[in-house]
Amino acid sequence: MAIKDIVTDPGLKAALETSAQAREQAVALLDFVSKQPATSAPSEDFQIQVSKQQKLLLTYLAQLRGLHRDAHMAARETKAVTAEARQEVDKLHLQLQNLYYEQRHLQGEIAACESFE
Secondary structure, three states, X not given: OOHHHHOOOHHHHHHHHHHHHHHHHHHHHHHHHHOOOOOOOOOHHHHHHHHHHHHHHHHHHHHHHHHHHHHHHHHHHXXXXXXXXXXXXXXXXXXXXXXXXXXXXXXXHHHHHHOOO
C-alpha cells in the first residue's frame, strides 16, 4: 500500500508532495553540480544555474517548513480537544463509581434494617 493511499488529510498530502518536489530538486541540483568538472573554474552561466536551482530548493524547503508548522499546530489542537474530552469522560466515570459505591452502601443498610429484629 502506497503512502498516498494511507494519508487522507489534505494538509499532509500537500506536505508529502512538497517534500517529494524538494527531494527531486535536491537530486537535480546534485546531478547538475556533479557534471561540472572539478579541475576547471565554474563559469558564470554555471553559477547562475546553480543559484537558480538553489533558490528553487530553498523555496520548497520554506514551503515544507510552513506545512510542517501547520501540521504540528493541528496535532496540538487535536490533542487539546482530546484531553478535554478525556477529562469529561473521567469526571463522568468517577461520578458513576461514586453512585455504585453509594448504591452498595444503601443496599447494605437496607439488608441490615431488614435483618433487624
